[in-house]
Amino acid sequence: MASADASGSASMKDGKKPVTIITIGMAGAGKSTFVQRMNSYLHSQQPPSPPYIVNLDPAVTYVPYEPNIDIRDTVNYQEVMKQYNLGPNGGILTALNLFTTKFDQVLSLIEQRADSVDYVILDTPGQIEIFTWSASGAIITDAVASSLPTVVAYIIDTPRTTAPATFMSNMLYACSILYKTKLPFILVFNKTDVQPHDFAVEWMNDFEEFQSALASHSGARDAEGEPTYMNSLMNSMSLVLDEFYKNLKAVGVSSVTGDGFKEFFEAVEASREEYENDYLPELQRARERREKTLSQAKEKAKADSMTRVMKDLAIDRERNPAGALADRWDPEEEEEEDDDADIDIIDRSEERGPGEYIDVTRARRHESENINWPRPG
Numbered sequence: 542m543a544s545a546d547a548s549g550s551a552s553m554k555d556g557k558k559p560v561t562i563i564t565i566g567m568a569g570a571g572k573s574t575f576v577q578r579m580n581s582y583l584h585s586q587q588p589p590s591p592p593y594i595v596n597l598d599p600a601v602t603y604v605p606y607e608p609n610i611d612i613r614d615t616v617n618y619q620e621v622m623k624q625y626n627l628g629p630n631g632g633i634l635t636a637l638n639l640f641t642t643k644f645d646q647v648l649s650l651i652e653q654r655a656d657s658v659d660y661v662i663l664d665t666p667g668q669i670e671i672f673t674w675s676a677s678g679a680i681i682t683d684a685v686a687s688s689l690p691t692v693v694a695y696i697i698d699t700p701r702t703t704a705p706a707t708f709m710s711n712m713l714y715a716c717s718i719l720y721k722t723k724l725p726f727i728l729v730f731n732k733t734d735v736q737p738h739d740f741a742v743e744w745m746n747d748f749e750e751f752q753s754a755l756a757s758h759s760g761a762r763d764a765e766g767e768p769t770y771m772n773s774l775m776n777s778m779s780l781v782l783d784e785f786y787k788n789l790k791a792v793g794v795s796s797v798t799g800d801g802f803k804e805f806f807e808a809v810e811a812s813r814e815e816y817e818n819d820y821l822p823e824l825q826r827a828r829e830r831r832e833k834t835l836s837q838a839k840e841k842a843k844a845d846s847m848t849r850v851m852k853d854l855a856i857d858r859e860r861n862p863a864g865a866l867a868d869r870w871d872p873e874e875e876e877e878e879d880d881d882a883d884i885d886i887i888d889r890s891e892e893r894g895p896g897e898y899i900d901v902t903r904a905r906r907h908e909s910e911n912i913n914w915p916r917p918g
């Protein structure tokens with residue numbers, strides 16, 4: 542109890558709703574490290590503004606922060622694999638699905654904190670498609686976004702995207718997520734301590750730069766010196782991407798040194814406005830449309846089915862008057878049904894004091910961890 546109040550009183554809330562940051566990115570891009578760094582950055586603000594963190598990766602053995610809600614407290618991914626006879630991917634997906642059935646509880650825990658927290662942060666499973674291409678990922682995203690201002694932080698492994706073709710596939714992936722979620726979107730070029738992201742900014746601002754980078758890459762021309770099919774395809778796609786870049790913000794950060802986090806949070810604040818001006822009105826219009834069609838359909842269905850039921854009932858009673866007498870609702874028969882009792886969401890916030898977090902510069906990864914995600918491509 543006390544810690545909830547203490548953590549809340551520290552942050553300055555001028556009636557603003559907290560922003561939810563959904564962290565998405567390829568395996569190893571640095572999502573969890575990025576979440577840890579946001580956590581430490583927010584703790585170091587004056588006054589400190591501890592975020593509310595939800596870990597959605599059931600398979601991770603170690604996270605460099607203390608989540609307020611951890612999917613691993615609710616579903617045991619190893620057990621899920623055993624019980625449903627699944628491999629790692631199926632196991633993670635099923636664990637996420639099971640957790641999603643309880644997401645209303647998560648949402649209400651978050652909403653209880655809405656007055657005391659400035660940021661809600663979601664860390665997602667290592668492998669990107671498990672979140673971005675699953676029904677559960679979409680349900681979680683929609684549920685959060687219809688309740689709080691929400692922004693997607695798309696984490697990019699900058700040192701691994703310096704090749705033009707890799708850069709483009711990564712951007713196309715980001716593009717597909719933007720169009721799927723329609724949420725404000727921030728491209729986060731991570732690991733700038735290893736590789737500065739200025740090449741990316743240049744390519745995004747000027748597609749001719751990008752095309753000449755493509756052309757100078759090996760494989761751009763065939764034996765006759767003509768541009769290859771692949772090269773012309775990428776050239777045309779870079780024109781499409783040019784349009785996509787106009788819709789988003791890009792920042793470079795290092796989750797290890799903390800570089801660029803001020804700029805990142807400025808982009809988040811700008812995204813809040815974008816959410817309120819663009820996303821929210823569209824959401825409300827969609828809701829109104831849905832409610833209108835739903836209530837029309839309901840009215841019609843009610844009228845139709847009532848006439849049908851009354852007709853059936855009348856015929857039945859005529860045929861079998863004794864049966865009709867016995868066919869009464871019996872309150873004794875009603876069963877208490879509570880299949881919800883087995884899994885529950887745990888809020889860990891009360892278990893520790895505010896201001897407590899693990900600093901990645903002090904807490905190194907566990908040696909025993911031995912994660913071996915297959916790399917895309």
Ligand SMILES: Nc1nc2c(ncn2[C@@H]2O[C@H](COP(=O)(O)OP(=O)(O)O)[C@@H](O)[C@H]2O)c(=O)[nH]1
Pocket residue numbers: 566567568569570571572573574575667731732733734735794795796797798
């Ligand atoms: N040099 C450097 N390494 C980073 C940075 N961010 C993350 N990493 C490393 O990248 C690896 C994957 O990070 P992790 O956060 O587990 O990635 P996730 O799978 O996206 O959650 C780890 O070894 C991190 O230490 C960064 O900004 N700079």
Ligand SMILES: [Mg+2]
Pocket residue numbers: 572573574598601664665666667
């Ligand atoms: Mg992770």
